[in-house]
């Protein structure tokens with residue numbers, strides 16, 4: 063067999079190399095000509111000392127050679143570990159991981175199926191579901207709970223994730239001081255500061271403000287992450303027609319420039335620190351003015367950003383599995399299905415916002431299980447087709463012959479188990495007239511997990527160390 | 539009275555140069571400034587409002603019409619009696635302290651301007667004292683507070699309290715908005731109104747000063 067040396071995993075591109083180059087050159091021009099507002103003095107000084115032009119109002123013009131340099135020092139890949147230190151989640155070519163937001167403004171209560179405020183007690187409930195799923199690899203903590211003081215909700219929810227589930231954690235801290243607390247918490251889990259650097263267990267989320275603005279805290283946190291080599295994604299949310307051009311190419315150039323400004327500061331702070339490239343490259347719906355979370359522009363523009371990331375050998379942060387509807391309904395299912403497939407086809411490494419409903423304001427454990435099934439489906443597709451003597455099966459075809467059947471073939475017996483089998487979806491036999499209520503079944507599963515699934519506890523020494531550390535921030 | 543239906547039609551068409559030329563032509567032809575404003579421009583903007591509600595016009599088109607109207611009003615100003623030139627209310631708007639979201643707030647500001655109000659847009663991360671100082675300085679009748687984060691909702695209450703403590707509460711109507719807040723919350727913290735989107739925010743502002 064010669065063919066299998068060139069097995070193709072399904073992969074889609076939407077930009078050619080020369081288009082990427084044009085967008086990149088455009089972004090470099092934006093950085094030099096228009097400049098970026100960088101509301102952080104330390105970063106401005108750093109850029110200035112490396113040749114950037116800094117104006118009095120905080121506008122910084124970054125020369126292209128700093129961009130080239132940052133693209134040279136940023137690592138092509140990094141690995142996130144699970145709670146037990148297994149190097150499980152690889153942000154590198156050919157690997158796609160999924161990441162749902164676990165907390166939010168509201169939650170759909172599995173007992174009542176009604177929407178209500180997300181409260182502190184819901185964090186542990188969501189954690190259990192996350193641990194149970196097959197494909198939710200990184201839990202994203204947004205820091206919400208209606209019944210907790212806003213200053214500490216980030217660390218409380220992170221602690222809940224550490225205690226009640228084992229996947230890696232991404233998070234948005236409430237500020238630079240909180241970030242330092244979280245780094246200490248993560249060090250406890252990883253077994254020390256140096257351990258955490260080599261085997262990162264957590265990843266930070268940060269955002270520039272489109273167009274071309276970089277907030278003080280966001281930059282401070284970016285620099286802290288670089289110093290501690292804690293992986294960070296620094297991703298803009300450009301909304302075509304509102305905070306970015308209404309044309310995709312212009313939006314991509316601006317988005318790229320915003321990410322590159324962050325990357326330059328990050329790599330100047332600590333060359334080689336791990337950085338994830340991304341962007342929620344969407345549009346504003348010009349009727350309702352909402353930020354679109356499910357739609358062809360979002361999919362296409364995120365696919366384009368993924369192509370840009372691949373071109374520059376950067377790991378990519380995708381966006382999929384979310385929907386603009388207020389419940390897991392037919393539209394929601396369609397948007398979740400399409401976006402998850404596209405995210406893997408375009409080679410995203412860590413796909414976030416999975417299972418988010420209603421403008422990223424609502425989480426629903428049932429939707430998490432739905433997404434888990436969709437992703438299982440999609441990942442099976444991504445295995446592609448292997449062509450070997452065994453799989454080509456010319457001899458089997460010959461022995462069955464014209465008009466025979468394969469059901470009793472040993473070859474079938476040996477291979478049929480690799481067919482995808484749904485876990486929650488159904489394929490009822492013809493003649494069964496009752497339609498399956500998938501959402502009801504998923505919801506029952508959620509309750510079953512809550513009642514019966516046990517997550518192995520965190521090492522008691524680590525629990526004690528977390529509790530000791532907590533004294534410092536809990537009173538704050 | 540001159541036939542002003544053409545002003546309405548051109549306003550809806552969205553071409554600024556044509557609109558200004560038409561307004562000028564009407565003035566040259568001896569039409570009354572106030573008529574051009576009321577029967578032409580304002581009538582046109584009312585239709586724009588209706589078309590937005592019915593989904594026939596999109597936000598960028600609405601904003602374009604509003605901007606064109608403002609340009610036309612500038613030309614009309616010398617021909618208008620004093621009182622009709624003064625704005626229908628002065629608004630101080632800002633995103634509360636700790637919050638950097640401003641897209642929605644800016645849209646609200648633009649729609650209020652379109653509705654003929656004078657808007658002082660303070661920006662983001664605005665502390666209660668800054669709101670208070672600006673109300674004093676400007677004599678605004680409306681304060682509009684925006685918050686997109688649950689964590690900054692409490693800052694809305696603090697801002698309202700600061701306005702009360704400064705003795706300015708009776709002078710202004712306070713309206714709030716942003717994804718996590720709602721009518722109940724508005725009532726709870728003693729605001730005068732809540733609106734879910736930019737179009738209804740402008741309408742509410744007009745009602746509050748009517």
Ligand code: B12
Nearest residue numbers: 269421422637638639640641642684687688715716735736
């Ligand atoms: C764009 C965006 C950002 C941009 C903001 C850019 C900017 N210039 O504003 C960036 C990337 C900077 C950002 C940062 C953060 N964000 Co943000 N962001 C959004 C996003 C995706 C869209 C917001 C938006 O602009 N929508 C479009 C506009 C037009 O709609 P709107 O703001 O709702 O405004 C309309 C109405 O609300 C109303 N309105 C608004 N203001 C007012 C005022 C008055 C007086 C009235 C009457 C009406 C009114 O009219 C508007 C027009 O119709 C939302 C998700 C969402 N669905 O809202 C999250 C969201 C608001 N962000 C969120 C969070 C948590 C953050 C961060 C903490 C980090 C993070 N995890 O993302 C930081 C916080 C930074 C800070 N200190 O403020 C959460 C907030 C949850 C909560 N309520 O606590 C959301 C809901 C997403 C999520 N679930 O994580 N974000």
